[in-house]
Amino acid sequence: MTTINAPHRLYLHEDEMPTRWYNLRAGMKELPDPMLLPDGTEAQEEHLYPVFCKALAHQEMDSATEYVDIPEEVLSIYKVYRPSPLCRAYDLEKYLGTPARIYYKFEGNNTSGSHKLNSAVAQAYYAKAEGLTGITTETGAGQWGTALAEAARYFGLDLIVYMVKVSAEQKPFRKIMMETFEAKVLASPSDTTNVGRALLEADPDNSGSLGTAISEAIEVAVTTEGYRYVLGSVLNQVLLHQSIIGLETELAFEKLGEYPDVIVGCTGGGSNLGGLIAPFMRDKIAGKKDVRVVAVEPASCPSFTRGEYAYDFCDTGKTTPLARMYTLGSGFRPSANHAGGLRYHGMSPILSKLYHDGYMEAVSVEQSPVFEAAKLFSRLETILPAPESSHAIKATIDEALRCKETGEEKTILFGLTGTGYFDLNAYDQYNKGTMTDRVPTDDDLMKSLKDLPQIGA
């Protein structure tokens, strides 16, 4: 068996941290289809100015620039919690009896508990640099909201977070975390927006969705002086910021003399996997190296594996431009029994294009086996993984067990996006055997996909 002298946790020195983000689009043979306005014409950078601050609108539309300098102030915050460790799961390998080498990039060592802080810091920085006074956003499971609250507080920006009502009720601690950073947290749908009021009028018990919370946050951003909207996943700009994950990983692997054969990552909107694969996909597209990339999604929200590659709105209120992506329809809502995030109806247009063009694979997994994998991991690796991240753990274990059968010494890398301290009710359900799995029926999907806009199709 090949011996690689990897420590359990490999930390780069902060001076080795990459100082530029990598723009995955710059290396793609074919670009993702352009964003469209509701009338079917191509959206331009200026069309985004009412929603995003200018620097971020530019990053959203800029497919050409290969590397983007990370601003000094962003770097100085990154250095407080980064570089994040590249970990070798020796005990998991041993437990599984696999010849595969299992690595994971762990992004949970910061207060927000996830990789979301990487983009939150960047987005808050640019908003502040342009003289904005406040930002709005939505949050589901709460990781993004927490990260952004932290970043906004750092730069002295006001922040309004629309939190999916059912999450706000189930996760009061997430709300307190955000409030500890002075964010204003409103359960969505709320009576503070036209979108929210209309939904509440139709159904006072509406428990909310990510798509609705996005609509509310955008409405407030575009109607409040000095405010803009920010989003924690899906967007091209977010994948750009998250490339720091992959760039650090690439460097750490170089030090070890390793290169991944397979990269596994969970996908809700795609920010983690898009960031993790950035430099590896660059080399794969360029034909320099080969790596299999596996996106793992919950069976209850299967955008890649059962969705359509089509133009769709990014929000339920249908107020955003249209993006071509794998989608379940903007009205799709995963079953309420699904724990954690990964509930978005669509998917990063960049990842969607890569998947469509055959550069990556996707699998879906049900949540009980995901929690079984999470529990195994927690007792071997002294990290309690977030349910989201645990999708990747489950798929990694499956891959490692296949290596056991074939005897292949594959190098497997997965993204451990965060910790599960706020998801203990879900762990409790699993411990007690009351966790259920529910996947949408074909009829469910047909209904929500029927609603796809007929534009750009």
Add this chain to the structure above:
Amino acid sequence: MTTINAPHRLYLHEDEMPTRWYNLRAGMKELPDPMLLPDGTEAQEEHLYPVFCKALAHQEMDSATEYVDIPEEVLSIYKVYRPSPLCRAYDLEKYLGTPARIYYKFEGNNTSGSHKLNSAVAQAYYAKAEGLTGITTETGAGQWGTALAEAARYFGLDLIVYMVKVSAEQKPFRKIMMETFEAKVLASPSDTTNVGRALLEADPDNSGSLGTAISEAIEVAVTTEGYRYVLGSVLNQVLLHQSIIGLETELAFEKLGEYPDVIVGCTGGGSNLGGLIAPFMRDKIAGKKDVRVVAVEPASCPSFTRGEYAYDFCDTGKTTPLARMYTLGSGFRPSANHAGGLRYHGMSPILSKLYHDGYMEAVSVEQSPVFEAAKLFSRLETILPAPESSHAIKATIDEALRCKETGEEKTILFGLTGTGYFDLNAYDQYNKGTMTDRVPTDDDLMKSLKDLPQIGA
């Protein structure tokens, strides 16, 4: 100003991790007074065998051995989550405008979220090595219980945790964490022990105390075949295991060309501070180096600053041998409004002796300023500190502000023992302005101190 080229987070390589614990007693000019049996005679190692496994009973009584080899299996688990980072709080220094250099050793990067895992792994290892099948313990805030659940699960030991009833009710997530690692968690007082039944008979609403939970856990340990009891603080053996914190810190400081002028640590039973100072106190006692050591305790449980240095029981049920320590009386219970741990009536006999002999200082702080410091820290350092650790943050800030006045470039080191993800209700109280401070009156203390045993006095 002196320039020290410290990274924000200094991680030693795992190969640099110390392979021996340091026994603080071996360097002391005068040893702590011996443990006594209730009849006033000196306890011998054998007297502890019914309670502790033999290796740990030996460590408890062995004042002579200077360095103890860390067993291979313990080292291999340490390497999964250690060495822990020595962090430089640049942003806090800048915010305070202090010429002091502020460092902290952060122990929160493991599932248990605190330094407690260092001793839990060791104690579970020795129990397993002697062929025991189970262990019992108590937990208050829940950090120790979580750490031990993790360690027991790793070694395949059964674990029963008596959790102070009020904590079990206020912190359901801590209970779920322990159950996720297959521990059996019982609210104390319970109907499973004589001690518990007697207390419940007298008062069915008894909300429990750490001292009571200890009595219950010991009762079960000594009456169950193949079981022993383990404790997360106070004991000499625990300070021995926690010396890994200080030994790593010493090495990291050597690399930086630094040496602390002041070491600050929170103290409940003393395990964190005792571990952090180990090598520095060794050199101070030997006259090789000088360092001020400041213990920080909550004003609501002021063992050092308002207790007596006397022989006392370690539990409320008065079933343990007697230790000479700073104590508020074994019947003392801090006000229910006090958040977090640091609620023990006594104090490590080693630290008590050092304090008594003038090798260290102690201060007490009220909890509102502690949470103010915690909030400031969280937004500057991207770590949400545990309330316990935040006592040290508060005292460190005070020290750094004194340096600002005097212009002294002191090197301050404090112990950041863990994260506060399970303490958000307390943060919420602070955010809402409903947090209260309550310190015991002189009358309160007189009452609980009147009950001190008249033995060995």
